[in-house]
Amino acid sequence: MNILVIAEHDNVSLKADTHKVVAAATAIGGDITVLVAGLNVGDVAQHAAKLTGVTKVLVADNACYEHHLAENLGLLVADLGKDYSHILASASTTGKNFLPRTAALLDVGQISDIISVIASDTFTRPFYAGNAIATVKSKDSVKVITVRTSAFDNVEETATADVVAIDNAHDAGISSYVSSELTKSERPELGSARIIISGGRGMQNGDNFKMLEEVADKLGAGVGASRAAVDAGFVSNDMQVGQTGKIVAPELYIAVGISGAIQHLAGMKDSKVIVAINKDPEAPIFQIADYGLEADLFDAIPELSSKL
């Protein structure tokens, strides 16, 4: 088996997602090649070459890949990918964007969000907001897969894979990058945070999130939110945890002023330990919390912060 893993990066550094996708590739078994496509990605490629299990790193360094435009990346990966048995990417917004395009160009299906590998052609994946888990088998010649990274562990960095530059430039010429507004934060990213504290509609406004940030800083935690909090404009969209936001599985998840709608639970119910702080004893979040505290968050959070 020959597996092509598409690296997740921002041209500057390799994202931890890649380590987890390589873990999924290792579970499938076979030769693992990582593709790094971007602009000035020399450092990213060197880093990818260290991931345990990787034997080769292909580097497509070209301006047409700088912004990960799906039209261009989709063509590149379809061009390279036809010679592999599997193509894997993270189920990040980048992977979800270009990989189905690649699959369609190869005339094969895609299996989204796998959480385990049963055999080289058989995987499990959640659907219906995680209320059901399907075991699916693919007969496609190339298996195109996105990996739910919260379900896999990091691989180590013990390899010294060959780094090979390739000059395949695919510029579809139908799309261009205009601008971005990326959130900068000193706190851990939700995907890799060991602890996450999230606020919901109960927070009442964006300013009150500062209380959660204080707790987060004491615990080295990331800060998340429910969709209601994002919709109400308290915080930015990249903080949304849930079925249609980020899927996380930290060691500790603290839900503050969040009711526990199925769409929110879909994004965090695989956390190791769940704490819920809510003033409504009937809130559904208590049904899945390991530790529930029925309290007004405006009392409980300042107290928690001062006692940590």
Place this chain on the structure above:
Amino acid sequence: MKILVPIKRVVDYNVKVRVKSDNTDVDLSNLKMSINPFCEIAVEEAVRLKEAGIASEVIVVSIGEKACQEQIRTALALGADRGIQIETSEKVQPLTVAKLLHKVVEQEQPQIVLLGKQTIDGDNNQTGQMLAALAGMPQGTFASEVKVDGDKVHVTREVDGGLVTVALSLPAVVTTDLRLNEPRYASLPNIMKAKRKPIVVTTPEELGVDVSSNIEVLKVESPASRSAGIMVASVDELIDKLRNEAKVI
């Protein structure tokens, strides 16, 4: 310009589905069905583009059993002009849906195809991207803002790190995220008017698309359930439990 909006009939988002005891699928009998929420947002956006004088016609298309005409009617009541149903009882996979939609795109020649980013039953998040590839169109996925500007459309996309805006040549595919708009409710007069709007029925055979798939579902199971936790009485007790019992802080 014409806008094509593919919509899917799915179980209502408020319903928590259960797995059948024989582990072949989830049990959908007698559950409330609705338009997939992301598709509803796509219909709303298309109707707004029409109201703004940018679009001339909004066509909705749904692939599924006859019952999906209910959702087509709902979309017509929200302001779409006409409907197409592609009748099949197969559970079509995204690649097949994309191939069927590609045929409709060839017939109708829309300038924008507006889809939901994801169905809340399959959670695939593939169809728009696959259709774009088959039709050779650019794509703006997970849109929170759509602005048509001459022969281009600017799409602001919700991505893991924040927002990214791309410019796409028309015709283009756009998939909706939750914050793109808030769909309206259909008024009674519009529900009545929708009854007279046309729905054309066709089939995958007529469109020349094979609906079989290489991806087979072997079984469907319930996720591992969490064992019930405890209620703590105070912040002190919570900290104590997290430190000494769970050992996570």
